[in-house]
Amino acid sequence: MARIKVFTNHYYPENFRINELVEGMTDDDVDVICQIPNYPKGQFFDGYSLTKRRKDKVGHANVKRLAVIPRGNNSIMLILNYLSYIVSSFFYGVFTKDKADYVLVYITSPIFVAWSGLRFAERNKxxxxxxxxxxxxxxxxxxxxxxxxxxxxxxxxxxxxxxxRFDTIAVSSMGFIKALEDYGVDSNKIVYLPQHADKNDEKLRFDFKSEVLKIVFTGNIGEAQGLDVLVDAASALSKQNNESVLFEIVGDGRYRKTLEQKISDQGLSHYFKFKGQVDKKEIPSILSNNHFGFVSLADEEIFSKTLPAKVQSYMTYGIPILASANGEIPYILDKAKCGFASPAQDGLALANLITELQGLSVEKLEELSQNGYNYSVEHFNQDKLTKQLLQIMKEGK
Structure with missing residues (x-):
């Protein structure tokens, strides 16, 4: 039985895909090194603190939660959270007497968290x-x-x-490969490994007959998501006297209050429904009551290279996808033939696209739904990608 050490910013009860990847490593002895859970609300989860549940057992994995400053609700606290975790994880990597055969560093931000995993791997060979x-x-x-x-x-x-310093780098988006090569990273150590979709045995059933086009966004509400484009689109729809559109926002995040205020200031609240953070188990029923799952990213070059896991999630449930994004997302939607995209942060273009989509037949929506589900089964299967990750960790590219 191989000994695997996983270094990550976030882990259960926070909702990240590393949770399922570790759950799938059932043939190995797995330890997870992470911070005390505080995402996305910025405060420690109930039952966790600097003195409570620092060591835990989640499924078959042993979890060690390192001390951090909670991310709070402003940029200064977020930076302090990053710095505190970099420091605590680095000292763990340097001084721990734990052993492992393989080290996986799974990070969102910042990259410097990787220092601890690298140091630990080098000490343990x-x-x-x-x-x-x-x-x-x-x-x-x-x-x-x-x-x-x-x-x-x-x-x-x-x-x-x-x-x-890493033996292998798995990237979640094809767009990352050329960027890393341009930095000077050896292409022989880079391998594409998309994030997996949620486990789902069959496509959801949708009621596409509603006269109001219902579009749902699920997930983190941050500046990077570029959700201001929905406000701009709603404003354009209002000027066109098109009232038959409803945007449902499910989730929470640092930008939520600002977004709600902009909607209110422009008198567009009738276009929006905010549901807040919900249990993951509620997502399928929420999606099934909408026509499209929405995904957007800000109009920055880095985001054009990114494929958010939200795309995989929508596909696995079979909801057609509407995007406001450049690059990787439109490419995948076109390849899977499961949705449509307008340019990033172009509210008028999104409004015009929405108006076109209102004319789609139920049969066309069902076709998009099935196409997305089929693509997810073939390319984003959780068990398949977990096995591929283990192979990459143990054998290389």
């Missing part, structure tokens, strides 16, 4: 794999608006040193 879900330093440059080429080059060199 363990094979190391990075599962890259967020492209660095591009993400940092976009988030902070960094334009200075001197700083950018230094950040790229720093990230390249991290990438070079």
């Amino acid at each position: 363990a094979r190391s794999t990075l599962y890259l879900l967020d492209l660095w330093p591009d993400s940092l440059e976009t988030m902070l608006g960094i334009k200075n080429q001197f700083i950018i080059k230094r950040l790229e060199a720093m990230c390249l040193r991290i990438y070079d």
Whole structure:
């Protein structure tokens, strides 16, 4: 039985796909190193604290939760959360006496969390794999608006040193491959591994006959999601006297209050329904009452290279997809023939596309639904991708 050490920012009860990947590693002895759960609301979950449940058992995995400053509800607290976890995980990686044969670093942000996993792997002479879900330093440059080429080059060199130390890098989006190669990462260590879809035995049944076109967004409500485009689209629809559209927003996040305020200020509340955070088990019934699942990203080059796991989630349930995005998302939707996309952050283009979609027949919507489900079964199967990840970790590309 192989000993696997997983380093990750987030783990159960936080809702990230690393949870299911670890659940699928049933033939191995797995330890998970993560922070005390505090995402997305920015405070420790009930029952967890600096003194409670720091060591846990989740399924077959042993979980060690390292001390952090909760991410709070502002940028300063978020930075402190990042820094505190980088420090606590680094010291764990340097001083722990734990052992492992294989190390998986699964991170969203920031890339510097990888230091702890790398240090641990090197001390144990363990094979190391990075599962890259967020492209660095591009993400940092976009988030902070960094334009200075001197700083950018230094950040790229720093990230390249991290990438070079891993034995293998699995990337969740095809767009990441060329970007890493452009940084100077050896292409022989890069492998494409898309995020898996939720487990689902059959496609949902939808009621596509409603006269109101219902569009649902599920997930984190942050600036990167570019949800202002819905406000702009609703404004354009209002000017066109098109009232037969409803946007349902399911989830929570740092940008929610700002988004709600913009909607209210423009007198567009009748186009929107906010449901807040719900149990994952409720998602299928929510999706089944809508025509389209919505996905959007801000109009930045880094996001054009990204494929959010939301796309896989929508596909596995069979809901047709509507997107406001550039690059990878429109490419996948066209390949799967399961939805439509307008350019990122173009509210008028999205409104015009929505008006066109109101004319789709029930038969066409059913076709889109089936196409997405079929594509998910073939390309985003959870068990298949977990086995592929294990093979990458143990054998390389």
